[in-house]
Amino acid sequence: MSAPEIKEIVENLGRAFEEFKSTNDARLKAVEKGGATGDIEVKLGNIDKALTDLGDLKGRLEAVEKKGNRPGVGGDAAALAAEHKQAFGRFMRKGDDSGFAELEAKSLSVGSDADGGFAVPEELDRNIIQLERDAVPMRSVCNVITVGNEEYKRLVNLGGAASGWVGEEDARPDTGTPRLASVAPFFGELYANPKATQKSLDDMYFDAEAWLGEEVALEFADKESAAFTAGDGVKKPKGFLAYANAATGDATRPLGTLQFIVSGAAATITPDALIDLIYALKQGYRKNAAFMLNSLTLPVLRKLKDADGNYLWRPGLDADAPSTLHSKPVVENDDMPIVAAGSLALAFGDFKRGYTIADVRGTRVLRDPYTNKPFVSFYTTKRVGGGLMNSNAIKLLKISA
Structure with a gap:
């Protein structure tokens, strides 16, 4: 383009x-x-x-x-990836899995026949993740990592280390020990089971890999977006809106509880409430903060003005520039609640520091030509987690009743 x-x-x-x-x-x-x-x-x-x-x-x-403009892969890795891709194509079209296990061992891919399927080629795996990123707003702003298993945890410093002023020759008594707590994403397994006819797979002009990648990404994206935003954490990631929330500030609010600011007017958003929301976030988090909201909330925000009559929302008029509100990026996420009495219709924060998405390495595919003839099913699974890591990094706007 x-x-x-x-x-x-x-x-x-x-x-x-x-x-x-x-x-x-x-x-x-x-x-x-x-x-x-x-x-x-x-x-x-x-x-x-x-x-x-x-x-x-x-x-x-x-x-x-x-x-x-995305660069390719070179050298031996490119040759191995091409060989893996060809083998995966044979597996998809004909069910020919000869040499697949050896290729996966060489490429250190996760998944084997003993695990109930074969790992997809790295290129297709990246394409699925990229397609998901385009369709899942949370992936575009949150911390996204790849892990080998579901044992990932992160330590959080709760403070508690004391300090004090002393003279040159004064004694230096022991100070308090910092308190640490661990936080971890909630994991679950996503699956999709797209089907194609054997006739279409035999067609040399049918791009089987692209078809599988797009079908799976669309299914996974819908589920992931809802889970990262408001999932309950039961066999799935826990969305940031599913965590406890309170009106209390950072100094007294428990770990894992998000602070909300009240919108200040019944069933709408006021300019003053946006200011309060922004400055409820500590300065260190405001630098890389963004607003997240349902696209149906945009018409409300586009009409808001500051005290001097300037519109608060502005479209992105430069290449790669997002729309902004109070000069902060606006991320549209249609899994956010709409503006209604009592809803948490707006979030503002440094999502990269606040929320982590953890992809367990390897997407696997099991080919099934028997269950639903004349269709060939491709039972595709991946494990993914998500959870709030820093509850001070994200603030919520609660619409007044």
Whole structure:
């Protein structure tokens, strides 16, 4: 995708935003004068939709451009990956698993026939993860790691180390010992069972690997997005919204409990509440913080202004630049609650420090041509975990009742 095409989208986005501002200003003036606003509301809704569509298109074009610029793998690793890919293709199309175990041993891949399936080639595995990242907003902002098993834990310093002022010759008494606690993601196994006919697999023009990658990524992405956001942690990751929350500050709130700020007005969001939300987060976390919200919340935020009449939301008008709110990136996550009384409709924080996604190394595929003839099923599994690591790094906005 060429840069001029992206530039044209950005220019259209800028013009749409200017039209949105002038139309909303006209709506506000009509409200002040007690006039009818029906036609203006319709126009505003259409422009709002255009802003969303242009923003989505810009993101897709930039993703395509990045994919085209991605460097390849060289040397012996590339040769081994190509050999593994060819063997996997034979396995998918014909069920021929000859030499597969030896290839996996050489490439140190996880999964073997004894485990109930074969590991997918590294390239396909990366493509699945990349497709998931594009479709799962949490993967784009959180700390994503690859682990060998589900024993991953992280130590958190709860403080407690004392200190004090002393003179040059004063005694230095012992100080308190820091208190440590461990936190860990909640793990679960994801599975998908896409089916293809043997006839389609025999077609040399049918890209079986791409088909499997896209089918599996779409299924996994839906489940992962919901789990990372609000999953209950039972046989699945625990979403950050599923952790306890309280109005108390960092100094007195228990580990693993998120702080919420009240929106300040019934069933809506006020500019003052956004300021309170931002500054409830300590300075060290604000530098890399972002807002996360449902796309249906965007129309509410686009209409907000500061005390000087400036709009708080701005579209990303530079290459790779996201939309911003108070100059902080806006991440759309449709698994976030919508604006409603009592909902946690907005999150703000440094998600990379606050939440960790742990992919257990290796995605496995079991080929089944028998159960559902004439279809060949590809039972695909991966293990993934997710959990809150630092409850001070993320704050929530709770809509007033």
